[in-house]
Amino acid sequence: MDLNDRIPNNVNLASDKKLQRALEKWLPNYIDWWREMGPDGFQEKDVWLRTAIDVGSEGWAHFDYVKMPEYRWGIFLEPAQPDAKVGFGDNYGRPAYQEVPGEFRNALRRIIVTQGDTEPASVEQQRQLGKTCPSLYDMRNLFQVNVEEGRHLWAMVYLLHGYFGRDGRDEADALLERRSGNPDKPRILEAFNQPCDDWLNFYAFTMFTDRDGKYQLSALAESGFEPLARTCKFMLTEEAHHMFVGDTGLGRVVRRTAELMKQDENVRELGGIPLEIIQRYINFWFSYSLDLFGGEISSNSADFFAAGLKGRFKEQDQYTEHTAANQSFTLTVIEDGRLKSREVPLRNALNEVLRNEYVKDCEKGLARWNKILHDSGLTVRLFLPNPRFHRHVGEYAGHDFDINGNLISKEEFESHKSEWLPTLEDREYVRSLMHSVVEPGKIANWIAPPAGN
Numbered sequence: 001m002d003l004n005d006r007i008p009n010n011v012n013l014a015s016d017k018k019l020q021r022a023l024e025k026w027l028p029n030y031i032d033w034w035r036e037m038g039p040d041g042f043q044e045k046d047v048w049l050r051t052a053i054d055v056g057s058e059g060w061a062h063f064d065y066v067k068m069p070e071y072r073w074g075i076f077l078e079p080a081q082p083d084a085k086v087g088f089g090d091n092y093g094r095p096a097y098q099e100v101p102g103e104f105r106n107a108l109r110r111i112i113v114t115q116g117d118t119e120p121a122s123v124e125q126q127r128q129l130g131k132t133c134p135s136l137y138d139m140r141n142l143f144q145v146n147v148e149e150g151r152h153l154w155a156m157v158y159l160l161h162g163y164f165g166r167d168g169r170d171e172a173d174a175l176l177e178r179r180s181g182n183p184d185k186p187r188i189l190e191a192f193n194q195p196c197d198d199w200l201n202f203y204a205f206t207m208f209t210d211r212d213g214k215y216q217l218s219a220l221a222e223s224g225f226e227p228l229a230r231t232c233k234f235m236l237t238e239e240a241h242h243m244f245v246g247d248t249g250l251g252r253v254v255r256r257t258a259e260l261m262k263q264d265e266n267v268r269e270l271g272g273i274p275l276e277i278i279q280r281y282i283n284f285w286f287s288y289s290l291d292l293f294g295g296e297i298s299s300n301s302a303d304f305f306a307a308g309l310k311g312r313f314k315e316q317d318q319y320t321e322h323t324a325a326n327q328s329f330t331l332t333v334i335e336d337g338r339l340k341s342r343e344v345p346l347r348n349a350l351n352e353v354l355r356n357e358y359v360k361d362c363e364k365g366l367a368r369w370n371k372i373l374h375d376s377g378l379t380v381r382l383f384l385p386n387p388r389f390h391r392h393v394g395e396y397a398g399h400d401f402d403i404n405g406n407l408i409s410k411e412e413f414e415s416h417k418s419e420w421l422p423t424l425e426d427r428e429y430v431r432s433l434m435h436s437v438v439e440p441g442k443i444a445n446w447i448a449p450p451a452g453n
């Protein structure tokens with residue numbers, strides 16, 4: 001791999017002149033987008049960054065100081081498996097698809113575009129955060145996450161250009177045209193249109209929303225469309241760091257708040273973030289992230305699985321039966337204004353199956369933060385809201401639930417909303433604490449230093 005290549009890659013791009021030219025044409029538009037929508041105020045700064053240069057378990061990354069617009073965004077796929085097979089669905093056991101099967105073309109393009117759209121969206125959401133980083137350590141983590149989301153966009157654009165021809169190129173252009181939070185040309189998924197303008201939002205976003213990415217990518221890493229599977233496997237390597245940033249970031253806020261609580265009940269007096277506010281941010285990002293999995297009952301999920309395009313989490317490691325046909329799944333629906341159980345075909349419930357895996361993973365994060373509270377001698381605990389709470393997609397959208405998942409009236413919801421979701425006042429207070437701290441070894445007052453410091 002040559003870091004001086006215009007587009008570093010391990011897909012032998014030089015052997016496909018047409019594709020190389022198409023991507024080289026897209027490259028300056030990408031750089032323009034990065035300059036316009038990437039980290040504001042830091043484009044000319046030297047930043048210590050990890051650059052992917054290979055996919056091997058040893059030495060896949062190169063570290064150096066770079067100016068972000070000069071970052072080498074590359075295309076890296078895990079090596080092809082000889083004799084790869086479709087691992088689930090109606091075509092289980094047949095050779096994996098090396099080209100896009102005509103009958104699945106639209107479905108596959110939609111999957112890739114939807115995933116691809118989240119990547120630049122998060123860079124846009126986070127573009128002001130460099131100005132208020134709580135430490136140099138956090139600033140580096142932010143920019144590392146940002147450039148890697150840029151690389152994830154490249155990963156999806158490579159598939160669009162390489163496998164979908166003209167309409168793929170159009171979709172790749174559109175990925176640079178939509179803007180997070182813009183009412184006229186918003187990003188596709190709602191979590192990616194929400195503001196992420198303070199560092200508590202950033203940690204909650206990387207904890208909960210990047211973690212949705214882990215589950216989507218894991219399901220796509222099982223795909224029978226092999227180029228997609230190989231791409232997603234490598235993206236997961238980078239994604240692990242993003243979730244680490246969120247998980248430990250929130251943990252450090254909790255640790256600092258716990259320290260301050262021992263000095264004074266009212267941590268605001270001491271410039272800390274009250275646990276209630278942390279809880280409301282958790283409620284907000286967890287519920288929006290649950291929406292990203294799609295409807296509880298979904299014909300798309302059944303179609304994607306049947307076609308061998310999108311599997312279950314750890315499909316190969318965790319299951320022995322890979323058709324998921326003639327099985328059922330029981331979920332809770334609303335019927336005549338009440339919660340009821342309903343059995344649906346398993347294939348139609350695969351969004352919910354994936355969501356449940358995600359919830360289990362999130363609970364581990366909560367356990368880690370609660371251990372910090374416990375070890376600080378406090379009895380108060382953080383928790384995840386019920387998955388029905390504050391949903392905008394699927395079975396529970398259009399209904400109101402309390403934080404425990406009980407069906408309530410719209411009026412009840414409105415009267416409790418300020419207990420459950422961040423208020424304008426919460427957001428203003430958190431923003432008031434955000435000041436840039438960049439002296440080496442220094443840290444903002446509202447957060448504990450990273451472990452080991």
Ligand SMILES: [Fe+2]
Binds near residue numbers: 119148152213239
């Ligand atoms: Fe990503």
Ligand SMILES: [Fe+2]
Binds near residue numbers: 239242
């Ligand atoms: Fe990420």
